[in-house]
Every structure is written in structure tokens, then in C-alpha cells.
Amino acid sequence: MIYTITPNPAIDRIVYLEGDLTPEKNNITKEKYVDLGGKPTHVSAILEQLGDTPNKATGFSGELNKAELVSIFEKYRMNHEFINIPDQRTRESIIVINNSGGSYMITERGLMVSDSDKSKLYSYITENIHSEDIAVVGKPAQGFSVEDFRYLIRLLKEQNAYVACDVAGEYLGVALEEEIDFIKPNKHEINDLLPGDEPIHRKFNRICEKVPNAVCSLGSEGALYKVENTFYQAVPPKVEVQSDTGAGDAFVTGYIYGVANGYDISDRVKWGILCSASKVQHYSSCQINKEDFGFIENNLKIHEVI
Numbered sequence: 001m002i003y004t005i006t007p008n009p010a011i012d013r014i015v016y017l018e019g020d021l022t023p024e025k026n027n028i029t030k031e032k033y034v035d036l037g038g039k040p041t042h043v044s045a046i047l048e049q050l051g052d053t054p055n056k057a058t059g060f061s062g063e064l065n066k067a068e069l070v071s072i073f074e075k076y077r078m079n080h081e082f083i084n085i086p087d088q089r090t091r092e093s094i095i096v097i098n099n100s101g102g103s104y105m106i107t108e109r110g111l112m113v114s115d116s117d118k119s120k121l122y123s124y125i126t127e128n129i130h131s132e133d134i135a136v137v138g139k140p141a142q143g144f145s146v147e148d149f150r151y152l153i154r155l156l157k158e159q160n161a162y163v164a165c166d167v168a169g170e171y172l173g174v175a176l177e178e179e180i181d182f183i184k185p186n187k188h189e190i191n192d193l194l195p196g197d198e199p200i201h202r203k204f205n206r207i208c209e210k211v212p213n214a215v216c217s218l219g220s221e222g223a224l225y226k227v228e229n230t231f232y233q234a235v236p237p238k239v240e241v242q243s244d245t246g247a248g249d250a251f252v253t254g255y256i257y258g259v260a261n262g263y264d265i266s267d268r269v270k271w272g273i274l275c276s277a278s279k280v281q282h283y284s285s286c287q288i289n290k291e292d293f294g295f296i297e298n299n300l301k302i303h304e305v306i
């Protein structure tokens with residue numbers, strides 16, 4: 001079973017404007033819709049679209065607006081079991097998209113979890129997640145310190161689960177120190193963690209010393225990975241991009257799908273590229289279309305990086 005653990009999910013309100021956002025003006029909307037926010041939930045939504053991959057989304061959710069979050073989960077047919085936080089609301093993010101391109105994101109800090117909420121999550125993990133299971137962990141909510149995050153990772157490892165994280169900053173540092181099974185920083189996240197002028201694949205190599213099967217994603221330039229002592233870059237073909245929000249989560253989904261199916265690292269990366277280069281062709285942060293895969297696979301280029 002693949003468990004996605006989202007400590008701070010979000011309800012995203014995407015607003016497209018007729019013009020560009022201007023102060024002291026009545027900014028008229030062209031279109032608006034509601035989408036899922038909080039990275040690991042995207043992984044569950046995309047796994048459902050891939051099919052044949054048992055998975056469950058868990059984490060914390062606010063009791064006061066639970067019905068709306070659940071309605072979004074159900075739109076993606078997700079299997080979900082979140083721990084209720086009483087008297088709180090799951091955060092909402094407002095994403096304003098200008099007619100001429102470019103966007104603004106306004107978000108809330110989200111749930112504030114107590115020691116008793118954290119204990120419930122830890123119990124859920126010890127009761128449900130075991131060896132053979134895969135856990136995809138997201139960035140913590142308020143009240144969940146970096147050391148709590150370390151504890152969560154250690155607990156998952158004690159349960160013998162395969163642990164994957166897509167986190168940045170100090171959380172990425174902890175994921176490396178704890179030598180988890182998979183991380184996918186993008187190149188900006190690696191540059192923030194390891195400043196300096198070294199080429200990105202040299203910095204990435206320092207990441208691989210801790211997590212040998214890590215991947216560094218490079219946006220439209222694809223992804224960097226290491227097999228034995230050689231670095232490779234897998235580059236997707238040029239596609240028509242509608243939105244790159246959630247591209248990283250789609251990559252993680254494809255990779256984890258490969259782990260669950262026993263694929264080697266090259267095929268895991270290929271599935272990461274298939275899912276993510278499909279995702280960018282759709283507006284929603286967790287929408288793919290398997291019909292996009294043929295073109296991507298036939299035009300995917302892989303070269304060595306020296």
C-alpha cells in the first residue's frame with residue numbers, strides 16, 4: 001500500500017482574471033475553480049489516475065471545512081482517512097492568474113496541531129504502515145517542529161516502510177540526515193541547501209551520497225539521476241504547457257509507481273517524466289492523461305552528464 005501523509009493539506013481557489021491584477025480597481029474574474037493543495041495529496045490523486053496501485057491519503061484535516069476537502073478527494077476518487085483537527089479549518093489558498101500570464105498566490109499558514117493530534121498520527125502509522133508499504137511524506141503543519149518531522153521519519157523507518165519526501169530547506173536537510181529512501185529536490189532547492197559555484201550534478205552527487213536513488217528535477221529540462229557512477233539526464237519533449245503547478249508531485253508519483261512495481265531506477269525516472277510532462281499539459285495541479293504518455297515516451301531523450 002502507498003500511504004501519502006499530508007500534515008497540512010489545502011483547498012486551492014484558482015481565479016482567472018479578465019485583465020491583470022491592478023490595485024484600486026475592480027478586477028473581474030473570467031473563470032474560477034477549486035483544486036487540491038498539499039503535495040502528497042496530489043500523489044494519491046495521480047496514483048488513482050494511473051490505476052491498479054492501492055493507496056491511501058492520510059494526514060491532518062480541519063473539522064470545520066472537512067466536507068469541502070472530502071468533496072475534492074472524491075472528485076479524484078481518492079481513498080482517504082485523515083485525522084480530524086477539531087474547531088479548525090483546513091487552509092485555503094487563493095491563486096490569482098493574470099490574463100497576460102503570471103500568477104499570485106495568497107495562502108494561510110494552516111492547521112495548528114497539538115501533541116495529542118501528533119500522537120494520533122503516530123499511532124495511525126504504527127497500526128497501519130509496515131514493511132512492503134511506501135510512505136510519501138509532506139511538509140509539516142504548524143506545531144509540528146523539524147524535530148517532530150525527524151521523529152515521524154524515524155517512526156516510518158522503524159516500521160520498515162520505504163520513505164519518500166518532497167520537502168525543501170531544513171526538512172530536506174533532515175530527510176538527508178535520516179538517509180530516507182527517496183527525495184526529489186528541484187535544482188533551486190539543491191542550490192539553496194548547498195550554495196556555491198559547483199555544477200548542479202556535483203552538488204547532486206553529495207545528495208546521492210546520502211540517498212543513492214535521489215533525483216534532481218530540472219523543470220522543462222527534465223531530471224538528473226545517477227546509476228552506479230554515471231549521471232544521466234532524462235529530457236522530456238517540448239509540450240504545450242498549461243500549468244506547471246504540481247509538476248514535481250507528478251514526477252514523485254511516477255517514480256513511486258515504479259518503486260511499487262519493482263522497476264529499476266531508469267524506468268522509475270521514465271515514469272516520473274511520463275506523469276510530470278503529462279501533468280504540465282493540464283490546468284489542474286493533479287491531472288494527468290495516460291493518452292499523453294505515448295508521445296512523451298517516444299520523444300524522451302536520455303544523455304550522460306559529464
Ligand code: ATP
Nearest residue numbers: 186217218219220222223246247248249273276277
Ligand atoms: P513543483 O512546483 O510541483 O514543486 P518542482 O519545481 O519541484 O515542481 P520541476 O523541476 O519544475 O519540479 O518539474 C518536475 C518535472 O516536471 C520535470 O522533471 C519534468 O519532467 C516536468 N516538467 C516541468 N516543467 C515542464 C515543461 N515545461 N515541459 C515538460 N515537462 C516539464
Ligand code: MG
Nearest residue numbers: 186219244247
Ligand atoms: Mg519547478
Ligand code: MG
Nearest residue numbers: 166186248249
Ligand atoms: Mg517541488
